[in-house]
Every structure is written in C-alpha cells, then in structure tokens.
Amino acid sequence: MGRTKGLFEHIDWVLVGLYFLLVLLGWMSIYANTYQPDNSNIFDMTQEHGKQLLWIGSSVVLILFILMMTGKMFSTYSLLIYGGAMLSLVLVLIIGKQVGGARSWFGLGSFSIQPSEFAKFATLLALGSFLSVPQLDLKKIKNQLVVGIIIGIPAFLILLQPDAGSAIVYCSLIFALHREGLPSSYLVIGFSSIVLFLLALLFPFTIVASVIVGVCVLGFLLSNKRKRKKVWYYYPLTAVVSMAYSISVDFIYSNILKTHQRNRIDIILGKIEDIKDIGWNLYQSKIAIGSGGFSGKGYLEGTQTKLNYVPEQSTDFIFCTVGEEWGFLGSLVVIGLFLALIMRLIFIAERQRSIFSRVYGYGVAGIIFIHFFINIGMAIGIVPVIGIPLPFFSYGGSSLWGFTVLLFIFIQLDSYRKDIL
C-alpha cells in the first residue's frame, strides 16, 4: 500500500542494533589482523581494514535505499529480482574471472563482485512469492517440486562455479519450508542422512546396520497402534533404504567427492592426523582460538593471526581473531549476538501478517544460522573446512553487501507489516 511512512518508522531497532554491533566487531577483528604498530591509520585504503570501512559506508547507503522503498516493492518485483540474479549466476559462469579454480566473481577493473551473495535474497524473495499463494499445501508433491526448482536453480548454478560452500547454504531454507508445512519427514530424513553419512564413514557396516535396525524396531514399538497397522511397511522400508544409503556412502565418498573435500572430512573425523599440509589451516586455527584461553590475549595482541599463521584470517577464519584476542568471553559474546539475531528474526517473522514476509524472515534466519554455524564450526574443527564467510564479520564487499541487503529487506518488510491486512 503506497502510504508514505517515515524512513525509520516501525523499524526493529533490536535487529538494527545487533547488525551494527556485529559489523563493528567484525571490522575490529579485521583491523586487528592487519594492524602494524608503526602503521595503523584506520583509513588506509591499501589495507583490508580501510577497504572494509568503505564497504561499511556503502552498506549504510544501501540500507537507506532499501528503507526508502515502498511497502510492496519487494514482493511485487520478487520474480524479476530472482530472474536477474539467476541471469547473473549464468553470466558469471561465462564471463566471470577465474579465481582459485572457480568462476565466482565478476571483475570490474580492480573491483570484484560475487553474484552468489545476492542470489540468496533473490531466492528468498521468489520462494516467499510462491509460498504466499493462500492455502498452498506443501505436502503436495507438485508444490514441493516448484520449491525444489526455485532453490535448485541457484544451488546448481553455484555448484557449477564450483563453490560447494555457497551451494550448501541453500539447505538452510529447510527451516522456512518446514515452517510453511513441508512434512517433518524431510527434516528427519535430512538430519538422518547426515548422521548416517558420518556413521558410515566412521564405523564398519555391521555396526551401522545394527544401529539402523535398532532404531527402526524402537520406532515401530513406540509408534501408536492405529498408525502402526496402516503403515507398518514404513519401518522395514526405512531400514532397507538406510542400509542401501550407508553402503553407497563409500561410493559417494570415494568417487563423487574430490580429494581435498575428502581430506577435510577425514581431518574432522580424526582419520587423518596432520598438522603440516592438509591439516595446517585447521591446526593453526585451533592454536589461535585455543591460545586465547578464558579472556584472550587482548585486543591487537594476537600472534597467530597478526603473524599470518592463520590462513584466510580476515575472511573464512575471522573467528580466530575473536577467539585469540578476546578468548572464551569474546567468543561467548559473538555467538550470543548471532543467536540473539537469528532468534529475533524468527520472533519477528512469526509476527508478520504476510506469508511472504514470514518466509523471507525464516529464510534470512536460516541462511545466517548456517553461515554462522559452518564458519565457526570449521574454525574450531567440528565442521569440515567449507569456505563461507561469517556474516557481517568477514572481510569483503560482496559478502557484507549481500548480508546487509538480505537483512534489511526483512527489516523493511517488517516495518510495513501493519499495512498488510
């Protein structure tokens, strides 16, 4: 509805506050990584911390733009935006510049932009648009198929770059879909397949098979009698499919995954103990975080990060700086802020009157959660190394802009929630 509203009217200041806090802490961490005692000009544009200031400044401009948009702007043009984003993902495969074996970036002079960062919110907009059809039933295979296509296109295009990390992020939309009525079995199957994958890698088949049988028998016994009579065949079927899956894990593992991906998983599982070559990054990252202890070494006092022992320390491994310089306390604060942010997002999503906004909000929360969990998890060695940034923290214009747009579109949507009947 086109009524005029003050720019900052009905804005959720808690989200805005959390955003700026995280951006500030992120910038401080980048500054700590590039800091040199004799050269500490914070506006030094040759340094990452100086450039990040530029990205932060331009993000504020982006925020103002987004907040200036009229209420239904994003839902109206959602498919157009989605189409544009998909086009950019196709284009980047053709004219993108090759960096580290992947075509993920458009090079514009000295400036690069990563379209996959912007495909995230575009996909959310399209998904919201599709799901906001009243009484849409996600239990229907046809609807599930459409959803699968909306999500599958960007994920597939990104996998072609190849950038498996960014593609995995799309799994996080399961939270939004589940909320909108996708059968819980999808969630269960999703988690089970991860657990089975790990079990199959870690233990011999006999043990995995006994676990599967045990779980199925237990499920059968605990289910209610009426249901049991009707769908009794579910249980043996699940068991058989699970066993087939776990047998195929070995095949997937050795034939579909690439060597470096296999190594990363092996290190997490402890199958490879290496601190020199393939395990170096993780080892140094753990030293950085572990050496922070309870209260850290103090701001700008980190040695692991400042002396380049930690690789990719301002992007993928930015959490090392938090862990090393601010210790467990600082880590607790950062994780607390992220948790507060994503829980606030769910809380606000739930108060939306439009399905579009709610789907979008759940999507934002899910995407931030998966980034946050994978990024920190990989730095401390519970997730294989997957190169995705820590939202608002990691150095980089595309990443910061992408997350800023992602979040502030939702804040904009939320500020118009009362206009929707």
Place this chain on the structure above:
Amino acid sequence: MSKFHLKDRQFVTYIIFILGAAVLLGKLMALQLFSGDYEYLAERNAMKKEMVYPVRGSIFDRNGELLVANQRSFDLMVTPREVKGLDTAKFCQLVDISKERFVKTMKRAQRYSRRLPSILIKDLKKAQGISLMEQMHQYPGFYLQERTAREYPIPAGANVFGYISQIPRFLMEKDPYYLPNDNIGRTGVEKSYEEVLRGTRGKKYILRDVHNRTKGSFQAGAMDVPAIPGEDLTITIDMKLQAYAEKLMINKIGSVVAIDPSTGEILSMVTSPGFDPNMLVGRDRSKNYNLLNEDPAKPLFDRALQGQYPPGSTFKLINALIGLQEGVISTNTSFKCNNGWYFSPKLKVGCHAHQSPLDLRNAIAQSCNAYFCYEYRRILEKSNDIELDYQTWYDHVRSFGLGNYLNNDLYVGKRGLVPSIKYNDARMPFRWRAPTLISLAIGQDALLATPIQMANMCAAIANRGYYYTPHILKSTSGSFEADSTFSERKYTSIDKKHFGPIIDGMQMVVENKKGTAKNARIKGIEVCGKTGTAENPHGKDHSIFIAFAPKDNPKIAIAVYVENAGWGSSYGSPIASLMIEQYLNDTISRPQLEARMINANLLEDGTD
C-alpha cells in the same frame, strides 16, 4: 494440519538454533578452557629466540698498544627463493668465486632451505665487503651480513694471541654455553682467557611470522637479556720487544722468552718460525691453516711453551747453587781440569782447553765441564746414601720450577724432565751411582726444560732465590682479576747468600776476557748470562743462552734457544744481548751484530 500446528513449528527452529550455538560453545570451552597446550603452541610459533652476540674483548700490550682488535667482516648470504634473473658468470666474477664452487654452494643452500638465508661465502674482508655492499641491491636474494673477525695491527705475536675459530663439535659437546656458529679461542691468550674475552651472549625474543620473517620484539622486549661485552685484556707482552725478537729469529728455528723477574710478567715469548696472525683470519683461513700445519718447521708448534730441550751448561748454575747450599763446595773450591773429567775409559766427560785449576766463579765463566762433574759427584756422595743425596739434589732442582708445569695462564705447557729416583730405577736396572749420572752435572742426560722454564729459572737466579709464576695477563678492563698466586713469591730451596758468587760468575761469562759470551756485552749494562750447548743426537747442537740484566734490580731475564746453531755464544748470546739492549735502552748500539743476527739463515733450505 491446522495453522495452529504449523505456528508451533517455530520452536523446532529455535531448538535447532540453540543446539547449534551450544555445540559451538561446547567445543570452544574444550579448546579455550580445558586445553593448556595451545598457549604454548602459539608462543612456540610466534616467538623466535635470537642470540645477541657480545663484542669480543680487544687485547693490548703492556704499553697500551692495540694488538688484537675486531674488524668488520662480511658473510655473503643467499636466500635461494628470492634469487631472480641472475647473471651467474658476472656475479661469480664480482664476488670472486669459481662457477663450480658457486653452483655447489647454491645447491647446498637450496637443500637447507629455499626460504632461509644460507652463507654463500664466509668471512669476506672489510674492503671487499663494503664495495660489494653497494652493488648487492642489483642481485635480489643476496645480501651481506656483517660480523666481526679478529684483526692484528702488528703482524707478530701469533703464538701469544692464538686464534679463534668456529667451534668444532668436540669442544661444543664439552661446554653447553656454545652454539654451532660461535667462535671460540683455540690457542694462546684467546684460549686461556676465552671466557673473559668472549663476554656473555644475550637473548632477544622476537616475533616471527609464518614465513619466518621477523616482526618486531616479543612483549616489547620484556624477556630480553642484553649481551655482556667481553673484557679488554692488557697482556704483559712488550710488543716492540716481541716483534724485535721475531725479527732476530727470522730464518732460525727456536725460541726466545723474556720475563720481568720482579713480577713474573712475560715480556716476549717467541717461537720461530712464526707467522702473521692475520693469516688465520678471513676467507683464506683454512687454506693458510693447512699450509702452516704442513710446514715441516712446524710454525703452529709453540716452542716457547712446548719445545723441550736439554738445558746444557746453563744447568751448571743450578748445580753450583746446590753445591754451595749443601756445603760440598765453597766459592774457593777449585778442581783441576785436564781436558775433561775422567772416570774410566768408557766414562769420561770432555772439556775445552782452558787454564786449570779454576775456582767456582771462573768455572762458571769458562763453563768448565770437569769442575761440575767433580762437584756433582760430591753432591751425590755427600752422605754415602745415593738415594738420599739424589733426592736432595732433585728437590733443589724442582724448586726452580723445573720438571713440572708452571701452572700459569698459558694455554699449553710441558713439564720438562728432571729424572726422579723412580725414573732412574726404571731406566737403569743396575745400581746407579754418581758417575752413572754424571751428564746431569752439565745439564745433559735426560734433563729437559722448555724455554719458558729456562727463562723462569734465570729469573729465580736474578731474584736471588725466588720467582713469580711467569704469566701473560696484566689487567682487564672489567672485573676479572688475574690469578692472585701470580703475585706470590715462589722461593727456591737455595739461600739468598749463595746467589752472589754464582751471579758474579754469570757476569764474568759476559765481561771477563775469558768468558764464554763476551759478545753479549753491552756498554753501560751489567749483563749476567750463561751459555749452553744442548747436544742434539739428530744434528748440529742447539745454541742456548740465558741471561738477566741489570745485575742489581734486574728488569729482564731471558732464555734463547736456537736449534742447530752450535755453541751458546754463536747465536744465543748475541740475540739475548740485543734483546736486553732493546728492552732496557730502547736503542741498538751494535747495528752490525744486529744485522748479522737478522740476516743469518739457519734453515737448511733457506735462501738468503
């Protein structure tokens, strides 16, 4: 499924989010709160201990002349990874190295590390280093690292100073202080006073990044330990005298040792042939070392400290003193000499032709063999108990510092040999008596002494009955103090009163018209001396002369050995005399004698 049910699903999301955060926090607790290793590992990564090398102390002579200094030298370093676009031929020419050698060393450097610097050429001389430094920027990957090397402004005294070298493994295993690239004094004063000269290494903790590049100091230098520079030494050597003696000894094999009898300070200590100490510094060090080491004249062998020679007739002074002390002769005692001392056709000691009989003073002046053979028999037959009498004689001899180490501050020494009863029993299974040992009367038989022991013996006579341990350290610039026992008098077992007549005899050696070393006379200086000739089974006899001067309040006591030079008066006494004159008068009144000594070439293959 109603809308109500779907709204409840938000809690599934909440729970998963909270669980996710909890998993991260759990692992973080394990890493940060319950694992102590990581702090150590981070420190081990980032902290590099670097040594701070102290400047090695300099060495000055007794007059403050700089003898051993430090000079800048350079090591040409290479970091293989950084070498780019090198014109090998031009570079080899520039740094003066053969191409084969260059390729070999480069390969070794690459094997060691491509990222860390290795030494390409060690010890470039200062001038070469400075000129190269200006051009090094044209050659990425190469740089010059400054270090210090020894420098000797005066090319003499090599045996006194000794040399330093990179520590060999066997020495490193003995002392935990040293690290593989440390220098250590190997001989001479550099060795005896190694710990004073070297100072104490300091430590510096610096940050290093993942490429091993340094990034400032660790904890602002709070843990750093500064290096303590080595102390400068002033040694007792008179460099002018030392250099003069080396000049006199050119083309002769032997040794000259001069001591200040009033202190025991070694004024000069020469071994010949010597070498320029600068030979053992820098790039040609090992080449030169091999050269010196293979020289048949053994320039690296310090004859002053390690050369063991029979004292010859100089030893008659000791026997004379013992005779007086034991009362077996008086100064007026005379013995006849009929061209020697005769015991049996097989056992006799010859003597040169001279007036007979002679009293003690004249026997010394003319070095009569027969006199001292008769006298020595009286010593050993005093109580008719050969063992008792021999032991008495032995103890007297030993009280002059013969037959044992001097326990001084020189890095090496030899005991010499005064045959003990046990020694005699071992070599003579029959019952030995005075006649058997008669050669001891004239300083032959098994007697051996080093030149420094002889100079010390002479100092003990000059002092009329005592000596100070001959030593080399005068003072240091720091807190180190010389061994206090060096300033204690070591008394001989001979009463002071007996020295007068002996010293009279020594003066007559030089000043009496029948004296054996009239060529040692110096106008205006009362020189007391004694010639000696050491029988050498391998060739011409060694020329020996000991002397001190002036007669009263002696300032210098000297021992000269010239190998294969014949009589004591041929080379020994002129050289000793010139030394005395140089030291006491600082001028030479006999240029002809001086020239004759300098020009004399006693080396078999010597060309003049």
